[in-house]
Amino acid sequence: MIWQLDLAILTLVVIAGIGAITVKDLLGAAILFGAYSFMMCLLWSIMGAVDVSFTEASVGAGVSTVFFVAAVFRTTRRTKD
């Protein structure tokens, strides 16, 4: 485990997570959430949990982002609050 890499990815996780809940554009939030999932996936594989990382990459970053985009496509891109 390289701690510099770990720290960089953790920072990106926090940035993507805070960005996903503060950004007004819901499509942007969906993409940020996908980025968050990818960073988490990297973090899992750094910690040696390859199976979890694989699931995170396919479910979290792949399919759920598509679901969010589909939901945004059918509803609205702007949040009310």
Added chain:
Amino acid sequence: MTILGLIIVLSTGALLIYATVDFPAWADPASPASLHLSPHFIERTMEETSVPNIVTAVLADYRGYDTMYETTVIFSAGVACFILLRILLREEPGESLYRHVLTGVTIRVKEGAKIPPSADFERIDTLWAPHDLIIKTMCRLLIPFIQLFALYVIAHGHHSPGGGFQGGVILGASIILLAISHDLRTSVQRMREKVDALLSATGVFIYAGTGALCLLLGLNFLDYSALASVLHVDPVTARSHGILIVEIGVGIAVMATMIWIYSNVSSTGKYDEGL
């Protein structure tokens, strides 16, 4: 109210962070979890199940109940999306758009009117219908390889990271990619709604049925060594084969549910036009 909420969230977060101090250090060999269970799995998995990937053996064999109900949760999510979103009432079709394939001219067909069926015209979505040959061709080329990789992930879960969940999601994603690159009707033609619903129930049934078969053969529920007499192998290999059967069930259920949820969400339950 906002300030009160912020205070509650911040104090809960601070408490949670404070609680992590009590956690055992990362990969601490003296932590309670590493003292009793982990050594057993690490030392005995190979001789008990003949599966090299311990994670797969733990997920599908030692903690079979957990994975079975995870599959059931995914199936329930699909059913919930279906019940919430699907519109089964037949609405009057509004105006629809058709594209002349050779010239790219789009024509608008008014309510109730129909054009004679011909190969020259293709129906396109009214909301969003990009026409991109490069994307369509690339996705058409990629999808078989994605599906092959998904089958590899399911079948090779014994030896490498992967298994039913990941493989099923990738299989479902390949059909969703078809829906995104072409349109929803193209993907629904290949995976009809009834097929989705039937397959997602079949996957759970395969899992629970394997468990029930073990019960019928005289051992505990989901104790795959009971399958030895059916598969004509020794009990250890039978556990390995049982894991494979169960993973295939999980893969089928997850694949069908992902496509089912996507079709319902992207077409708001109408199944005609979608992302």
